[in-house]
Structures are given as structure tokens and as C-alpha cells.
Amino acid sequence: xxxxxxxxxxxxxxxxxxxxxxxxxxxxxxxxxxxxxxxxxxxxxxxxxxxxxxxxxxxxxxxxxxxxxxxxxxxxxxxxxxxxxxxxxxxxxxxxxxxxxxxxxxxxxxxxxxxxxxxxxxxxxxxxxxxxxxxxxxxxxxxxxxxxxxxxxxxxxxxxxxxxxxxxxxxxxxxxxxxxxxxxxxxxxxxxxxxxxxxxxxxxxxxxxxxxxxxxxxxxxxxxxxxxxxxxx
Amino acid sequence: xxxxxxxxxxxxxxxxxxxxxxxxxxxxxxxxxxxxxxxxxxxxxxxxxxxxxxxxxxxxxxxxxxxxxxxxxxxxxxxxxxxxxxxxxxxxxxxxxxxxxxxxxxxxxxxxxxxxxxxxxxxxxxxxxxxxxxxxxxxxxxxxxxxxxxxxxxxxxxxxxxxxxxxxxxxxxxxxxxxxxxxxxxxxxxxxxxxxxxxxxxxxxxxxxxxxxxxxxxxxxxxxxxxxxxxxx
DNA sequence: GCGGTTTGTTGATCGCGGTCAAAAATATTG
DNA sequence: CAATATTTTTGACCGCGATCAACAAACCGC
Numbered sequence: 233x234x235x236x237x238x239x240x241x242x243x244x245x246x247x248x249x250x251x252x253x254x255x256x257x258x259x260x261x262x263x264x265x266x267x268x269x270x271x272x273x274x275x276x277x278x279x280x281x282x283x284x285x286x287x288x289x290x291x292x293x294x295x296x297x298x299x300x301x302x303x304x305x306x307x308x309x310x311x312x313x314x315x316x317x318x319x320x321x322x323x324x325x326x327x328x329x330x331x332x333x334x335x336x337x338x339x340x341x342x343x344x345x346x347x348x349x350x351x352x353x354x355x356x357x358x359x360x361x362x363x364x365x366x367x368x369x370x371x372x373x374x375x376x377x378x379x380x381x382x383x384x385x386x387x388x389x390x391x392x393x394x395x396x397x398x399x400x401x402x403x404x405x406x407x408x409x410x411x412x413x414x415x416x417x418x419x420x421x422x423x424x425x426x427x428x429x430x431x432x433x434x435x436x437x438x439x440x441x442x443x444x445x446x447x448x449x450x451x452x453x454x455x456x457x458x459x460x461x462x463x464x465x
Numbered sequence: 466x467x468x469x470x471x472x473x474x475x476x477x478x479x480x481x482x483x484x485x486x487x488x489x490x491x492x493x494x495x496x497x498x499x500x501x502x503x504x505x506x507x508x509x510x511x512x513x514x515x516x517x518x519x520x521x522x523x524x525x526x527x528x529x530x531x532x533x534x535x536x537x538x539x540x541x542x543x544x545x546x547x548x549x550x551x552x553x554x555x556x557x558x559x560x561x562x563x564x565x566x567x568x569x570x571x572x573x574x575x576x577x578x579x580x581x582x583x584x585x586x587x588x589x590x591x592x593x594x595x596x597x598x599x600x601x602x603x604x605x606x607x608x609x610x611x612x613x614x615x616x617x618x619x620x621x622x623x624x625x626x627x628x629x630x631x632x633x634x635x636x637x638x639x640x641x642x643x644x645x646x647x648x649x650x651x652x653x654x655x656x657x658x659x660x661x662x663x664x665x666x667x668x669x670x671x672x673x674x675x676x677x678x679x680x681x682x683x684x685x686x687x688x689x690x691x692x693x694x695x696x697x698x
Numbered sequence: 699g700c701g702g703t704t705t706g707t708t709g710a711t712c713g714c715g716g717t718c719a720a721a722a723a724t725a726t727t728g
Numbered sequence: 729c730a731a732t733a734t735t736t737t738t739g740a741c742c743g744c745g746a747t748c749a750a751c752a753a754a755c756c757g758c
Contacts, residue, residue, distance in 0.1 A: 295605045298697050303608040305601040316598075318591050323598040350583040357590040358551050360597060365549075365556040367600040368538040372528045374608045375536040375656050379745065415706060423608050428745060430707055447706065447754075464531050612715065648736060661715060663737055680724075680736065700758090707752070717742080725734070 239335070244311035245285040249355035258352075261341040266333050273334065274315060274326040282336050283315030289332025290412060292421065293324045303374075304421045306367060309393060313359060317343055330412045374423050377463060382422040383432040384461035387442065387450060408451040436461070472568070477544035478518040482588035491585075494574040499566050506567065507548060507559040515569050516548030522565025523645060525654065526557045536607075537654045539600060542626060546592060550576055563645045607656050610696060615655040616665040617694035620675065620683060641684040669694070 236242060236259050247255055264287060267273060274280045276295060286308055293306040293314075305324055308314055316322045317339060337345075346353050373382065391405040394412075411418070415426040422429065436442045441458050443451040452458055469475060469492050480488055497520060500506060507513045509528060519541055526539040526547075538557055541547055549555045550572060570578075579586050606615065624638040627645075644651070652659040669675045674691050676684040685691055 293601070295601055297605060297609060301609045303605045305604045316594065318594065320591075320595065320598070324601055347587075350586065353583065353586060353590060354580075357586060357593060358553075360590060360593045361549065361551065361553065364593060364597045364600060365553075367597060367604065368526070368528055368557055371538045371600065371604055371607060372530060372536045374604060376530060376534045425746060426706075427708085427747085431745090434707080658716060659736075660717085660738085664715090667737080702756085704755075705753080707750105709750085710748090712745105712747080714744095714746095715742105716744095718740090720737105720739085722737070723735080725732100727732075728730095 239287065241285060241287055241311040245335075246313055246352060246355050246359065247285070249351045250349070254349060254352075258345060261345060262335050262337045264333055264335045266331070267328050268331050269328055272325055272327040274322050274324075276322060276325040278322055280315055280322040281339055283313070283317050283339050283342050284334040284336040286310050286312045286314060287333040287335050290329045291332060292327050292329050292417075294327065294420075295324045302420070303423065306363075306370060307421060313356070315339065317346065317356070319343075329417055379422075379424055379428050380432050380435065380461055381463040382424060383429060384436070384458050385463070386418065386422055387436075387452065388458060388462055390450075391452060405455075407453075407455070408449070410446075411448045411450060414448075472520065474518060474520055474544040478568075479546055479585060479588050479592065480518070482584045483582070487582060487585075491578060494578060495568050495570045497566055497568045499564070500561050501564050502561055505558055505560040507555050507557075509555060509558040511555055513548055513555040514572055516546070516550050516572050516575050517567040517569040519543050519545045519547060520566040520568050523562045524565060525560050525562050525650075527560065527653075528557045535653070536656065539596075539603060540654060546589070548572065550579065550589070552576075562650055612655075612657055612661050613665050613668065613694055614696045615657060616662060616669070617691050618696070619651065619655055620669075620685065621691060621695055623683070624685060638688075640686075640688070641682070643679075644681045644683060647681075 236247065236255050239245075239247075242248070247258065250258060267289075273284070273291075274282070288310055291308050291314065292304050293308065294302050294304050296302040307329070308326075314326050314334075346356065373385070377385070388405070390411060391407070391409060394409045395404055395406045413421075415429055419426040419429045433442070433444055436458070437444055439457070441452075441454045441461065443453055445451065469480065469488050472478075472480075475481070480491065483491060500522075506517070506524075507515070521543055524541050524547065525537050526541065527535055527537050529535040540562070541559075547559050547567075579589065606618070610618070621638070623644060624640070624642060627642045628637055628639045646654075648659040648662055652662045655662065657665075666675070666677060669691070670677055672690070674685075674687045674694065676686055678684065
């Protein structure tokens, strides 16, 4: 791998559990790759040969029923870990929503490395436990939230995530930002149709809670109202 | 703890990763308790002081929104592990759906034990990864399945689970069984109302796919048709 | 600039499953 | 066993969000 010292997610990814010399060993078995929007890096049901850290970008995890319906089961951001170590086949596909960069390892090499480094395994365990909690939060979202709540929550989440990425020191949510996703992708993530997303955005605009000057630009005009709409998570 | 050698889940719970002497050490810090139907053993948001193996019975994991709506995010069976080790607060409540028996540990003692036994941690990690997959399957269920698919899947699942419990050697699904749950609980698990569950059961009965001789008794008359209704998972 | 394509918006309609209300079946108690 | 409480079934109705269809706007190559 190129250079862990300058890595954007050095302190937030699983690597943070390792000492400098261990990190060097790990870096020997990995490499970073760039992937472009829309690419699928792991296929559901496959005995996926890789695992990876997300360095940059935004990817979706999706599962589908035998008759073709698809459900987004999660979204991952920089410093998140993707793939299924330790033998089992991956239960979901991983597709990039934006251009992205990953720090990938062959699963075999990663598994071996993990077995020898309990600290890494422990870190992976706590992360997986958190991931499980997030998945269950998502369940609440999909199972209980109305369309308007979903759209409002989504906008707030994006406002947070986008500020985070640009400036680590000051995670102040942005009131104006460009969506990195199209309506189709937003709709998929929220489990709605693009028409419903569009209508909800218009409703929020009519009520002067947000403004949508360009199709991809969002300006939050009344944050409190938006939080209220979201069901105050 | 009383007696790990005769424990019903000795070979299926996390304990299976341990050698006899290690198991003895673990057993020193745990104890089995009986709980009755409806009891909540872990509260959402609490800094839950315990973790446990399920020995007998069936429990639900649930999360709720700030405004009171509740979502069942999982169901656990014998040999499953519950609770949140390593410090974080529990993201969901755990409530027994039937009378149950748990093998409980204080979280502090369990955490310490796990740190000293990487094998146990590894086992816990692989289980948590599987649990994550199950949660994401559940997401698909809640997000995409129609009421009839949900009810059909549920009946098939119960038919499998109930046979498993009675006879480990021959996991042949039962065609006739008593539901351990009332309509209210079934509805909660499936994310439906009791009325809808009732109507779907009647629809299946009318079509001679199942029979419901007593309110809690189910007899599967046409398993293929039922599988077809379930969307063939 | 202009056609063509993709992406997003708006409108009309429909169906699933929720809600409310009441009846029926079953459990529980004295 | 009657009397009450609880659980389940059934019916009537309604609203949210999907679907289908048409239109508008941005993007693209030339």
C-alpha cells in the first residue's frame, strides 16, 4: 500500500488499533484502488475474495429478493470496513454511489493477519457490534418512518456527513450543500420512489423549510422545522 | 453456573469455542436464571450490566422511536447471545416472548474474560457478523415483503424452529405445531397489525394451504404453496 | 445553437394495509 | 356454571405512497 501515514482515515479506520510496525505489516498486504460511481465491488451471494476500508466516497450495501426486488440495507462512509471476513459468503452487494477510494485486502491474507493480531480482531468486533446497532436503527427507519420523515432525516444526515468530510476540526452541519446523489439513489436508500422523494422535497420547499435552487443543491432554511419533520431522531 | 456438561446449548452457544478447563472458568462467573413471558431483561438505552446466552425460549429485540412507535428488530433463539459487551449502551430492549432460561454474566466479568480468551472473542466476532447478516435480511423483510409473504414466511420459520428444538438429530420441519406466540406478538414481529395477520391466516385457510383447528394450532396442508406465498426465500 | 438523452417534476388513479368499531370465540374468575 | 375479561375475527372505511403517464428541465455531443 502506498502511504498509511498520510491516509485520510488513518485514525478512524480499524488500522487505528495497530502500532506503527504492525501497521507497516498490514500495509504490505493491501493496496488502494480507485473505483468509479456505479461500480459494484462485492456481489451478493459471492464468496467475495476481498475486504476493504473505505478511504473516500460513499457506497451502498444492498440485498435482493429472489424475485428481483432490491433493498438498500446500509450506506458506508470513509473509515468504514466492508466485506465479510472469516469464510462466510457476503450477504449483500456493495456498490459505489460516488467515485470512491478503497484500501483493499485479499480476504485470505486479511484473515490470516487478523488471527495473529487479537487487537485488530477486537477492534473489528466492536465495530461490527456498532454496525449491528446501526443496521437495527435502519430497521426502525424502514419499518416505521413516513415518507416525509425519511426525506427530512436524509437531508439532515447529508448536511452532517458532508460537513464532516470537508473539515474534521469543525463538524458544524452545513446549511447549504450539493447532494452527491441523484433522485434515483436517494429514493433507493430511503425505500421510496423517486416521485415520492420529489413530492416531499416540494412540500418542504412550499413550506419554506428548505430551498432547492438547483436540482442537486439544498439549502436548509429552517433547521428546527426540518428536525421536527424528521421525527427528532 | 450449574452444569455446563448437561447444558442444552453447550455445543451451539459461544461456549463451544472453549476447552473444558476454560469452560469451567467461564462457568464460575455466570449463572442461569429463569424468566417468564413478557419480562424485559435489557432496556434500550440502558448501560445494561449483563450479557447472556439464551438456553431456552424465544426473545424479541426491539427499538423505539422518540415518539413511542416500536419496531421488533430481531428474534433470538436458544444458543444465541444477547447483550452488548465492551462498554457501549444497548441499542435495543430484550423481552421474552415465552418463558425462557438464560445463562447470564455481568458485563464487566464477561468483558474481562473475553479479553483473556481470544478464541472466545473470535467466536463472538463471527457470530456478530452472522447476526449482522441476519439483521440485514430482516431489513429486506420489513422493507419489501407484503403482508401475505410475511405471514407465510413466519409460519415456515416457526415450523422449522419448533422441530429443531424438539429433536436435534432430525431437523425435519413440522407440518403441525402450536404457535408459542399470540397474534399480538406475531403482528409485532412481522411489523403488521393483528387484524392483518388474522386476515392473512384466513386467506391461507380459505385457499386450503393451511388449517387452523385451534387459535394457536397451525397445520400446513400444502407446503409448496406456502413456500410460494412466502416469496421463496 | 440544435436534436437527443437522461433526470426530475407534476398529475391522476389505485391498492394495500392501517384504523376504528363491533361481534365472536376463548380464558379466567368467583 | 354464569359473569367478566381477554383475545381473535370480521366488516367498513380511509390515507399513504406506488404506479402509470405526460411533461419540463438540465446535460451532452456536435
